[in-house]
Amino acid sequence: MSEYMIEVTDVNKSFGNGAKPVHVLDNVSFRVKKGEIVTLFGKSGCGKSTMLNIVGGFERADNGDVMHDGHPVERPTKRCVMLFQQINLLPWRSVIKNVELGLEEEKISAEEKKERVMDALKLVGLEEHLNKFPHELSGGMQQRVAIARALAIQPDVILMDEPFAALDSFNRYNLQNELLRIQEKKKTTIVLVTHDIDEAVYLSDRVMIMSSHPGRIFKEISINQMKPRDRTHGDFQYYRKKILEEFQLSDEQLAPEYNI
Amino acid sequence: MNFSIGMTILVILWQMVIWIGDYQEALLPSPLSVAKAIIAMIVDGTLFVHLQVSLGRFIAGYLLAVIPAIMLGMLLGRSPRVWQVIDPIVQVLRPVSPVAWSPFIVLWFGIGNMPAIAIIFIAAFFPVLLTTVAGVKKIDRSYLKIAENLEIKNWQLMYKFIFPAAFPSVVSGLRLALGTAWIFLVAGEMIGAQSGLGFLIVDARNMLNLDYVLAGIIFIGVCGFLLDRLISVFEGWVGKHFGMVRG
Ligand SMILES: Nc1ncnc2c1ncn2[C@@H]1O[C@H](COP(=O)(O)OP(=O)(O)OP(=O)(O)O)[C@@H](O)[C@H]1O
Ligand SMILES: [Mg+2]
Numbered sequence: 001m002s003e004y005m006i007e008v009t010d011v012n013k014s015f016g017n018g019a020k021p022v023h024v025l026d027n028v029s030f031r032v033k034k035g036e037i038v039t040l041f042g043k044s045g046c047g048k049s050t051m052l053n054i055v056g057g058f059e060r061a062d063n064g065d066v067m068h069d070g071h072p073v074e075r076p077t078k079r080c081v082m083l084f085q086q087i088n089l090l091p092w093r094s095v096i097k098n099v100e101l102g103l104e105e106e107k108i109s110a111e112e113k114k115e116r117v118m119d120a121l122k123l124v125g126l127e128e129h130l131n132k133f134p135h136e137l138s139g140g141m142q143q144r145v146a147i148a149r150a151l152a153i154q155p156d157v158i159l160m161d162e163p164f165a166a167l168d169s170f171n172r173y174n175l176q177n178e179l180l181r182i183q184e185k186k187k188t189t190i191v192l193v194t195h196d197i198d199e200a201v202y203l204s205d206r207v208m209i210m211s212s213h214p215g216r217i218f219k220e221i222s223i224n225q226m227k228p229r230d231r232t233h234g235d236f237q238y239y240r241k242k243i244l245e246e247f248q249l250s251d252e253q254l255a256p257e258y259n260i
Numbered sequence: 261m262n263f264s265i266g267m268t269i270l271v272i273l274w275q276m277v278i279w280i281g282d283y284q285e286a287l288l289p290s291p292l293s294v295a296k297a298i299i300a301m302i303v304d305g306t307l308f309v310h311l312q313v314s315l316g317r318f319i320a321g322y323l324l325a326v327i328p329a330i331m332l333g334m335l336l337g338r339s340p341r342v343w344q345v346i347d348p349i350v351q352v353l354r355p356v357s358p359v360a361w362s363p364f365i366v367l368w369f370g371i372g373n374m375p376a377i378a379i380i381f382i383a384a385f386f387p388v389l390l391t392t393v394a395g396v397k398k399i400d401r402s403y404l405k406i407a408e409n410l411e412i413k414n415w416q417l418m419y420k421f422i423f424p425a426a427f428p429s430v431v432s433g434l435r436l437a438l439g440t441a442w443i444f445l446v447a448g449e450m451i452g453a454q455s456g457l458g459f460l461i462v463d464a465r466n467m468l469n470l471d472y473v474l475a476g477i478i479f480i481g482v483c484g485f486l487l488d489r490l491i492s493v494f495e496g497w498v499g500k501h502f503g504m505v506r507g
Contacts, residue, residue, distance in 0.1 A: 056409070058405055058408065058409075075408070076405075076408045076409045076411075077409075077411060078409070078410060078411055081409060081410075082405070082409055084402055084405065084406075086402055087400060087402035087403065087406075088402075088406065090403065090406070090420075090421070090424070090425075091501065091502060092424040092425075092427070092501055092502045101406075101410060101412075101420075102410045104416075104420075105411070105412065105416065133501060135500065135501075153410075
């Protein structure tokens, strides 16, 4: 058992094997400790989703290693649950059925299943909406259901691909708070993808800034500040500014490559 | 409401054609005599006897076609390589009118209920098979990724993901097949049947009762219309519960 939940070593990934393959990830390496919240931060198209898909086992890296709790990742498993950028719920299942989905084949008693489902739904505040269907829920509620499903499975890792991007800021703040509160309790390791600086600073223990074309990890910034964080506090602004500066640097570095 | 307006216009046009063209009853029966025929058939119950027989055959042929077509379609939709081989076969068989098979149908199944059921079977099978395969092939990858993530496989995958995700397409195929099969019901009942709405028309024609022929046509049309309405209500419900993602 290692201290790290996720270890990514020298991962490369290109798409399209024709005349002009696109090099999306270039020698990406990073590690995530157990219980840590780490953010992949970068511009649209820099390869964040691709990286997350590789960590989750949904796609294979061209080369390099991806380890999950000391074991190489070969395919997606329930130990590492992904919240996708677009669709997470099955529209033909009610809220409670969507949350149950991950437990149906588990060899546990019906009572325990029920309990885990209800606990998860309570954590995200949806115990009043058990029998609603996804199309009857707001975008924020839909994301909560997806989070509840992930929680009910009690995975080691939750991968989140811009989970709150489609929400208004009020909803987003709420869900971010809830996520922190839940994570504090469960100590689930979380890898989060976002292009929202505030979200990165507010949620993460560590932010990995990615540059694009090809995607690399340009800089890692640890955020040594107690949670919950005050969005208006000076330190918050300090990290915000720092990330922004590094981000601009990452962009400039790349400019010459365009001129060739 | 729109239905009544449409029907009224149709009846008026029909009556006008008779007045202007001065056709005899023997060539084109008037709305009035057809109405009388309809009422007569309702009153003496012959209509319901034939309708019941027709519906029975229809349901039998339709279900016999639709259930295997859906199951086969789901398997073929998940096996693109096999489908590439089957697809041309289906494309060759599909454009052949079910009636073209009637000589064989009579040889193999004789007369009675079976020819009509067989023809309905052929008419309903292909639309459902094709839409099911297409529906399965275009299932959003996101659903399959969720299944992968939750380690849901094989049979579980089929009934928890593939079937419901393809269901809207399947239902549109069911609707298409319902319409087509109903059209061919009459053709089926004209081959060797001694009852049913199709037989009603053949029989009336043989007796030169054109008003009964038209009455039969109207029944068939109205039933087809009602069946389509029924399934489109169902389709609407399905669209809401199985199609929509993110309101
Ligand atoms: N399956 C694929 N086939 C070909 N190219 C792909 C594929 N998936 C991603 N790409 C390309 O890889 C690059 C990175 O895509 P990715 O989805 O990882 O970006 P992202 O950082 O998640 O962007 P966003 O913030 O917009 O979600 C893009 O240029 C994209 O066009
Ligand atoms: Mg993305």
